[in-house]
Amino acid sequence: MNQEFLNALNEIVETKGIDKEVLIDTIEQALLTAYKKNFGQARNVEVEFDRDNGDIKVYSTRTVVDESDYYDSFLEIELSEARKISPSYEIGDVIRNEVTPSNFGRIAAQTAKQVVVQRLREAEREIVYNEFMERESEIVDGEITRATPSVVYVDLGKIEGVMPRSEKIDNETYKEGQRIKVYVVEVKKGSKGPQIIVSRSNKGLVGRLFELEVPEIEQGIVQIKSIAREAGSRTKMAVKSLDDKIDPIGACVGPKGSRVKNIVDELGDEKIDIIKYSDDFAEYISASLSPSKVVKVEVNEEEKSALVVVPDYQLSLAIGKDGQNARLAAKLTGWKIDIKSESQYEEDLANGVYDKKEESELEFNDEFADFSDEDLFADDIEEKEETVEE
Template sequence: MNHEFMDALNEIVESKGIDKDILIDTIEQALLTAYKKNFGQAQNVEVEFNRESGDIKVYSTRQVVDESDYYDSFLEIELTEARKIDPAYEIGDIIRNEVTPRDFGRIAAQTAKQVVVQRLREAEREIVYNEFIEKESELVDGEISRATPNVVYVDLGRIEGIMTRNEKIAGEIYKEGQRIKVYVVEVRKTSKGPQIIVSRSHPGLVKRLFELEVPEIEQGIVQIKSIAREAGSRTKMAVKSIDEKIDPIGACVGQKGIRVKHIVDELGDEKIDIIKYSDDPAEFISEALSPSKVVKVEVNEEEKSALVVVPDYQLSLAIGKDGQNARLAAKLTNWKIDIKSESQYEEELANGTLYAKEEKIEEEIVEDFEADEAVDLEEVAEFEAEFAENEEIEE
């Protein structure tokens, strides 16, 4: 160790933002381990690293004890022997003797280098983690570095993001060197460093793209209330304006559809339905089933379910191909939606079968309970009493 090493160490500390005291403490611990490994185990050894010159010295330590308590010559020294070294020694004092091996310098230099390299890796990992944890749920630009059937690796600058099969847009082709926008789903800390999970299929990607493209959303005038997405195929997005003068759908679509077109192009021609949000569940559900027309909506607040009636010729449009339109509407509104055509509705209403299914289930539950002869009323009463007692304790 020498001044050159210390100069290099100081430069690393300043450039990488590493705590010098912590780094040197780590080096001392590593040197102690190296000494024990190369020169035998010794519980009473200390390694001292000079923070100015870089010199390293190894000391053995022994505690001064009374003759009657003397037990281990490696760890202890009798008071009379200690006073031969220095008459000022008292019981409990620690005597240090330098035992630095002649060839310990080479081992020390190698060990210190390993510690510094390891700490640099850890510092770099921490810097990258702190940088990307702030970008979680945000949009970032990257370049595809590798693409396999299961995983796409995206170069984000300091680190590669990982896009798994589920996070890819169905049918989208990824090529090495391609520039791409991705959504940061999660930033994980692992033993091998930070792991960045990115996505092209996440609904958050659509939200962030609209925030970039629509100033009214960025300014908070237009709010995105919810998004339902089947990546690569179709997205439904509910928007609301806090300013009555601003049309939220018009703001998102843009003049001649230019704003939404930019987003559709970015997503590979994915269809985007922008609908107006409403606090009225019936109205919101009706809008969510766009482009289908809706005749009426009956809502069940308790079950959060809705019966929707549409014109006969609009039934297939309301349900959508493979049920997609109805499925996305249910996700968007977070309501269970049952769609019927007008003729189906009127027929079931006339026959009294419209709500028969639900009523039948309720009747069966009652009948099963009444027919269950195994029910012990005393056991029921005991259970109710115990339940009530537990509730009182919790309160």
């Protein structure tokens, strides 16, 4: 070992943030193992690394004992013999003798370098792990390095992220070299280093994209209260403004729909319904079924269920294709929602199907009930659309 190695060691400590004493202790333990492996299984051997010049020395140690307790010549030395070396020795003292083999330098150098390389890898893995732990539930940019039907690998700079089939968008195409925004779902330690699980289908991706696009959300003026998503097809998002002067839906949509358009483009034309959150359950549930009009809402807070009545001609719109609109509304609000047409409801009512119970009933005018995105774009587009889409 030499000063050059020591200088390199110090540089690694400074640049990689590794604790120097921990590193040297590890080197000493590895050297001790190497010594025992090559020169015998001595139990009383210590290896010392000189912090100043990088020299490595091996010492045998023996404990000073009384003549009556003397048992093992390898581990112990009698007090009378110890005092021949130095009169100051007392019982319990440890005497060290250097026993560094002449050819130990080569073994020591090789062992020390292996330890440093290993610790360096571990330190770098720890740095990457800590960095991405802080970015869990955040969006990161990456480049696809390999795509298979079951998994997509994304280069995130210092490490490769993994996007399993369950985190992909079904109708999205992934190609090698493609730049992509992904959501960090989970960061965990593995035997070969950190494992970063990323997603394109997680609803958190939508929320983070809106944070990037909408300053009012980033500033905390507008809050995202809930998101329900069927990736690649449709998303519903409930928002609330803490400032009465700011329309939360308008802030998310942006001038001429520019903000939501950027997000729709990023998600491959996924439809996005933005609705206004309300602490009034009936009002919130009604808005969640947008773009359908709602005539009446009866809520059962105890069971967290709601009966929603819609015009006959709006029933299919309220339920949605394959039940998607109703399904997303239920996910968004966390309520079980039963949708009936007016005629169905009146018939059931006449037949005594519904018992009298606590309810919250709202009569909605057309402007509120038709809470679809044509109202958001009224100044910019003439034809009405049922959802925010580009």
